[in-house]
Amino acid sequence: MLSKKAKYALKALLYLTRQQNAGLVIISDIAEKERIPRKFLEAILVDLKTNGILHSVRGKKGGYSLAKDPAEISVGNIIRMIDGPLAPIPCVSHQYYRKCDECMDEATCEIRIVMKKVRDATAAILDTTFLSDLEALKAILQEESDQPIDFQI
Amino acid sequence: MLSKKAKYALKALLYLTRQQNAGLVIISDIAEKERIPRKFLEAILVDLKTNGILHSVRGKKGGYSLAKDPAEISVGNIIRMIDGPLAPIPCVSHQYYRKCDECMDEATCEIRIVMKKVRDATAAILDTTFLSDLEALKAILQEESDQPIDFQI
DNA sequence: TATTAAATCTAGTAATTTAGTAGACATATA
DNA sequence: TATATGTCTACTAAATTACTAGATTTAATA
Numbered sequence: 450m451l452s453k454k455a456k457y458a459l460k461a462l463l464y465l466t467r468q469q470n471a472g473l474v475i476i477s478d479i480a481e482k483e484r485i486p487r488k489f490l491e492a493i494l495v496d497l498k499t500n501g502i503l504h505s506v507r508g509k510k511g512g513y514s515l516a517k518d519p520a521e522i523s524v525g526n527i528i529r530m531i532d533g534p535l536a537p538i539p540c541v542s543h544q545y546y547r548k549c550d551e552c553m554d555e556a557t558c559e560i561r562i563v564m565k566k567v568r569d570a571t572a573a574i575l576d577t578t579f580l581s582d583l584e585a586l587k588a589i590l591q592e593e594s595d596q597p598i599d600f601q602i
Numbered sequence: 603m604l605s606k607k608a609k610y611a612l613k614a615l616l617y618l619t620r621q622q623n624a625g626l627v628i629i630s631d632i633a634e635k636e637r638i639p640r641k642f643l644e645a646i647l648v649d650l651k652t653n654g655i656l657h658s659v660r661g662k663k664g665g666y667s668l669a670k671d672p673a674e675i676s677v678g679n680i681i682r683m684i685d686g687p688l689a690p691i692p693c694v695s696h697q698y699y700r701k702c703d704e705c706m707d708e709a710t711c712e713i714r715i716v717m718k719k720v721r722d723a724t725a726a727i728l729d730t731t732f733l734s735d736l737e738a739l740k741a742i743l744q745e746e747s748d749q750p751i752d753f754q755i
Numbered sequence: 756t757a758t759t760a761a762a763t764c765t766a767g768t769a770a771t772t773t774a775g776t777a778g779a780c781a782t783a784t785a
Numbered sequence: 786t787a788t789a790t791g792t793c794t795a796c797t798a799a800a801t802t803a804c805t806a807g808a809t810t811t812a813a814t815a
Binding site for chain 1: 603604606609612613616636637638677687690691702703704706707709710711712713715716717719720723724726727728731736737739740743744746747
């Protein structure tokens with residue numbers, strides 16, 4: 450399961466992506482619009498800043514903005530940053546590889562093979578989906594949901 | 603991440619699959635061979651029994667055996683049984699669907715779309731991989747690892 | 756029938772992770 | 786100087802994970 454923290458991070462980043470031309474955005478604004486607990490969000494944004502995803506300005510008229518092009522920030526990137534490995538077991542993770550505790554022989558572990566498939570399929574999706582893709586997707590979804598079904602037929 | 607509990611369940615089931623013609627197998631045997639804490643394994647096996655995966659006999663000469671054909675027990679089945687949904691967020695789960703807490707409109711949620719892809723890819727793998735497949739796979743992996751590389755050329 | 760070897764049941768516990776909260780502090784603008 | 790912002794430190798409560806201990810039930814066998 451994706452943690453709430455990671456989900457909030459994605460929501461906040463997508464909000465900032467949509468507000469890209471609006472200059473700096475304040476925490477309270479993001480918190481309110483995306484329904485994220487204010488203080489919790491603060492910590493998340495600091496984390497994203499530390500990881501070079503966000504840029505911030507302190508003081509009056511301060512706020513947050515993206516530090517990179519949304520086409521360069523992948524969903525996989527953010528999830529790994531907040532939640533750690535995408536892989537369901539440590540021995541199939543690329544970026545966080547670790548031997549499984551009870552594992553006797555990695556070379557003959559069947560579970561490892563299935564889980565590697567899962568991690569590869571997951572990474573293939575999340576590492577090729579960028580904030581910009583999701584922004585475009587949102588626009589399409591909104592158009593679709595504006596069109597009442599009756600009119601589409 | 604897959605819990606240790608689910609991993610132990612899979613290991614135990616795969617062990618029982620390999621011992622299928624050996625009659626009943628006792629907990630201590632599984633625990634020892636698969637390096638699973640004995641008492642923890644007990645609870646897991648009871649769980650699997652309750653879910654109709656295992657058959658057991660009490661008393662002297664008792665033990666456990668599979669209650670079904672290994673070709674009918676999928677990995678997805680077991681993981682759902684122990685860990686719950688495969689889906690990374692509740693709103694894309696088929697068997698455990700729930701609305702996300704902060705979600706304002708499911709129809710326009712971009713995160714939902716990516717996560718649905720992940721859940722579908724994961725389910726496609728885990729729901730079509732059965733204990734029998736993994737047993738066959740193990741045999742192949744063992745042969746390969748028995749063959750020193752030098753002799754294969 | 757007593758002994759033994761097995762599963763099962765009840766009831767915990769310690770450590771870790773998750774999802775936050777409170778409040779003081781630093782900084783920039785007006 | 787007042788005010789509106791981000792930042793830092795230090796908590797906390799609840800849930801989850803990964804177990805453990807010990808009594809009990811059941812069936813075979815000596």
